[in-house]
Amino acid sequence: MNKNITFTVNGEPVSLTVEPRWTLLRVLRDKMFLTGSKEGCGEGECGSCTVLVDGKPVNSCLMLAVAADGKTITTIEGLSRGTELHPLQKAFIEKGAIQCGFCTPGMVMTAKSLLDKNPDASAEEIRQEMAGNLCRCTGYTKIVEAVQEVAGQLKGGCHENG
Amino acid sequence: MKMDRGQMALDQKQEIVGNSVPKIDASIKATGEALFAADIYLPGMLFGKILRSKHAHARILDIDTSKAEKLPGVKAVVTWRDAPDLKLGMYTDDWQFFAKEKVRYHGDIVAAVAATDIEIAEDALALIEVEYEELPGLFDPQDSLKLDAPLIHEDRPGNIAATRKIRKGDVEKAFASAEHIFEDTYQTQMVDHCPIETHASVAQCDSSGKTTIWSSSNAPFNNRFLLSRGLQLPMSKLKIVLNNVGGAFGGKQDLMTEPSCILLSKKSGRPVKIVVDREEEFTASTVRHPFTMTYKTAVDSKGKILARKIELIQDMGAYNDLGEGVLRYASLMAAGPYEIENVWLDAVGVYTNKQVGGVMRGVGVPQVSFAGESQLDRIAEKIGVDPYEIRMINALEEGSVTANGQKCVGIGFKETLKAAKKISGYEWKSKEKNRGFGIASMVYSSGAAGRHDYSSAVVKLNEDGTVVVLTGAPDVGQGVRTTLAQIAAQTLGVKYENCWVEAPNTDISPVDMYGANASRLTVVAGNAVMSAAMDAKRKILKRASEKWQVKEEDLQIVQGEIFHQGQSKSLGFFKDVVMEMHRPYGQTTIGTGDCITTSVPMDPETGQSEAVNIFVFATHVAEVEVDPETGLVKVLNIWAAHDVGKSINPVNIEGQIQGGVQMGLGFALTENIITRNGKTLNPTFLDCKMMTAADMPEIHPIIVEVPEPKGPFGARGVGEATCIPTAAAVANAVCSATGTRINSLPLSPEKVLSSLKMKSSGKKTN
Incomplete structure (x- = not known):
């Protein structure tokens, strides 16, 4: 039976009728056209669909849309303010952490959740936390460097805008 | 034009080329704005799913789609009856878009469905009734080669898909008098490209007969060629558009979704999207061919290689596809990056009822590199020569002649060996227990080897002096659009920020033959863009010379301004001259350029020819630690x-x-597609595991620059070389750490542990 859900997506209240078998990712992409969140496996193994649900990183391919009722969701589209990019997005660009870019939104969202709770994460902590996000292009080195760069900035008192 | 302008390019100033400018598409990828094929949503669009074979080898007796067609929401179902009845392929015409009489592996397409929702399309697949008569399957090339083996393709006797030979010198004579002879057999496994974006496309056929396809392809012109033949459509009716491609590694020229999408759109009259899921990607897309490789090598007491006799057996899978090309590459590079007087090679590609092998980063060379470089280490150990030294003794250098009889010019192989040794601190025998270093090298080609390779480009100057480059070169994440923008900007003398490289669209872009393959784009598309930029520049300088009454050859453009030789004050702006071509002349300044390589086919009997366009060399050093309790190999460092x-x-x-x-x-340690009777048992990232951020060691890239005379600004393509010697370096390091050698990949903890046990019990390991 279809269900009405109300949740907040990137700061905007949204009400939708969803089928019980739809995942959050299905709704974000196919119903709201927020295509920044990607499906790389649909089984919670690659992390390309990572969004923040009440601030925590979630594989949106594994979460049913009905379970998002009442929650606050942040997707990659909600991270930059207009044309002003989030420091993590800037660092990914500057450090050469982006190749094909398919895993990038999920990587950035996982990194944001990590730095939100641990602003001066070490390289080892970054590697462990991001082990759920697969990348086939970069070998991860430059991704870790980009996140470290922002961790360094946060440690140094730079204000985060996201 | 031929590629003979390397020196000219080298003489130019290099402010943009050589700089790590940000990628032109990085910001839209950081924000999630970048559209990939699966991100295309069109009004009225349907969602498609593909029904694949239930059996590895079976005759199709009947396909009944009537129940699926009646399911509410289903708008079209297609089978072989909806497509022209013909087989095709890049090398051999053995594959039909939709299986007709037979299925030959689990991934063969039987039918496809389009419906208003993806869930309805999935439900409809279950309603398609296919009656099969199972046939005996062949899952090992050795079985396929038996005289009484059933035929997978009735018109391919012996189940042989392709063969290749190399004959140089006289190996038997060399073996007869050699001091040391070694003979070993090596095996490599099936692995998948694993791009994080699965294959996807959207097709829209309109009432004029025009079909537009938004695709995840890495070779759109290749695809257009096959689609045009396979669907009997003129190329003018097929437009393939690429936006962004989420990784390819050679796998995305497979037409995994496009034929189904097009036929479903044609039948339903609505746009159709198909995105394959990860399980399909693992089970039905092309893979890296498993190889069995026997190497017999003779050396003298100092380690000089006197002869190499090599036999390669390639598990082709169910269709030839690009496998014949893989066999050619493996054969060309099998002897390794060494000068060897006597080389004999017999290679055969054999059909099996398994996943189809395609080109995957390295095209057969990761396999032969593992074999050849593992054996070279065993030889070095046995005769007491440092593995680094044995490579230096035999290394190809300026003027050396390769196994295919080609002379090396402008190569930097020894430089990679020296740099890798120096920077890594490589030691033949590690002082620490359970730790070891391993070294391995490789030779590869930049630009298609053994066939002509070409690309064309257009450089168009906008009214404001900014630049648009049209090229068929697909950016699959390797950054070719950025590279080409740098080449255009540098050649024209304008700012990088003012150059845009449009993604391929087969109606608009000039032809680029093979797409993101063969480490070719920097060189082949790069030279084409350079040539087109020079053409546009000549037109602007001609106009400038008339305007300022100076000689064309005395003018140069730097950072968007035009200078007269010897003067530090500019005559004027590039953009103003571009504008003056528009008014009063009404001309858009367009430069055109192209590049065709000089590679020629290998002789079928001897393999001798100038097959390699540009030689590429690399050396990797691995440092590993092996846990003797669990057999787990931990890689500590890779110097590349x-x-x-x-x-x-x-x-x-x-x-x-x-x-x-x-x-x-x-490839070295964890990835391994396991099949039983042709069916993949581990089609997930959990069970066929690629390295995560937590698993990866420190990787130390070492960039060596020995200018390539045929490359733009001296560059050569290195996309594929980067993955080739790693597995052998790791295997050699594991042997150095444990004293046991494993001749098959991956080096799983089970294999390492069992080899350690055999060693301690005194048995010979293999």
Whole structure:
């Protein structure tokens, strides 16, 4: 039976009728056209669909849309303010952490959740936390460097805008 | 034009080329704005699913789609009856878009459905009734080669898909008098490209007969050629559009979704999207061919290789596809990056009822590199020569002649060996217990080897002096659009920020033959863009010389301004001259350029020819630690030295190397598609594991620059080389750490542990 859900997506209240078998990712992409969140496996193994649900990183391919009722969701589209990019997005660009870019939104969202709770994460902590996000292009080195760069900035008192 | 302008390019100033400018598409990828094929949503669009074979080998007796067609929401179902009845392929016409009489592997397409929702399309697949008569399957090339084996393709006797030979010198004579002879057999496993974006396309056929396809392809012109033949449509009716491609590694020219999408759109009259899921990607897309390789090598007491006799058996899978090309590459590079007087090679590609092998980063060379470099280490150990030294003794150098009889010019192989040794601190025998270093090298080609390779480009100057480059070169993440923008900007003398490289669209872009394959784009598309930029520049300088009454050859353009030789004050702006071509002349300044390589086919009997366009060399050093209790190999460091000719964008190249090593380590240690009776047992990232951020060691890219005379600004392509020697370096390091050698990949904990046990019990390991 279809269900009405109300949740907040990137700061905007949204009400939708969803089928019980739809995942959050299905709704974000196919119903709201927020295509920044990607499906790389649909089984919670690659992390390309990572969004923040009440601030925590979630594989949106594994979460049913009905379970998002009442929650606050942040997707990659909600991270930059207009044309002003989030420091993590800037660092990914500057450090050469982006190749094909398919895993990038999920990587950035996982990194944001990590730095939100641990602003001066070490390289080892970054590697462990991001082990759920697969990348086939970069070998991860430059991704870790980009996140470290922002961790360094946060440690140094730079204000985060996201 | 032929590629003979390398020196000219080298003489130019290199402010943009050589700098790590940010990628032109990085910001839209950081924000999620970048559209990939699966991100296309069109009004009225349907969602498609593909029904694949239930059996590895079976005759199709009947396909009944009537129940599926009646399901509410289903708008079209297609089978072989909806497509022209013909077989096709890049090398051999053995594959039909939709299986008709037979299915030959589990991934064969039987039918496809389009419906208003993806869930309805999935439900409809279950309603298609296919009656099969199962046939005996062949899952090992050795079985396929037996005289009484059933035929997978009735018109392919012996189940042989392709063969290749190399004959240089006289190996038997050399073996007869050699001091040491070694003979070993090596095996490599099936692995998948694993791009994080699965294959996807959207097709829209309109009432004029025009079909537009938004695709995840890495070779759109290749695809257009096959689609045009397979669907009997003129090329003018097929437009393939690429936006962004989420990784390819050679796998995305498979037409996994496009024929189904097009036929479903044609039948339903609505746009159709098909995105394959990860399980389909693992079970039905092309894979890296498993190889069995027997190497017999003679050396003298100092380690000089006197002869190599090599037999390669390639598990082709159910269709030839690009496998014949893979066999050619493996054969060309099998003897390794060494000068050997006597080489004999017999290679055969054999059909099996398994997943189809395609081109995957390295095209057969990761396999032969594992075999050849493992054996070279065993030889070095046995005769007491440092593995580094044995490579230096035999290394190809300026003027050396390769196994295919080709003379090496402008190569930097020894430089990669020296740099890798120096920077890594490589030691033949590690002082620490359970730890070891391993070294391995490789030779590869930049630009298609053994066939002509070409690309064309258009450089169009906008009214404001900014630049648009049209090219068929697909950016699959390797950054070719950035590279080409740098080449255009540098050649024209304008700012990088003012150059845009449009993604391929087969109606608009000039032809680029093979797409993101063969480490070819920097060189082949790069030379084409350089030539087109020079053409546009000549037109602007001609106008400028008339305007200022000076000689064309005395003019140069720097950072968008035009200078007269010897004067530090500019005559005027590039953009103003471009504008003056528009008014009063009404001309858009367009430069055109092209590049065709000089590679020629290998002789079928001897393999001798100038087959390699540009030689590429690399050396990797691995440092590992092996846990004797669990057999787990922990890689501590990889040093990867690559002769790139000229680093056009150093950060991009480092990223290519680091990513290539990730793939090489997966091949070495964890990735392994396991099949039983042709069915894949582990089609998930959990069970067929690629390296995560937590698994990866430190990777140290080492960029060596020995200018390539035929490359733009001296550059050579290195995308594939980056993953090739890693597995052998790791295997050699494991042997150094444990004293046991494993001749098959991956080096799983089970294999390492069992080899350690055999060693301690005194048995010979293999």
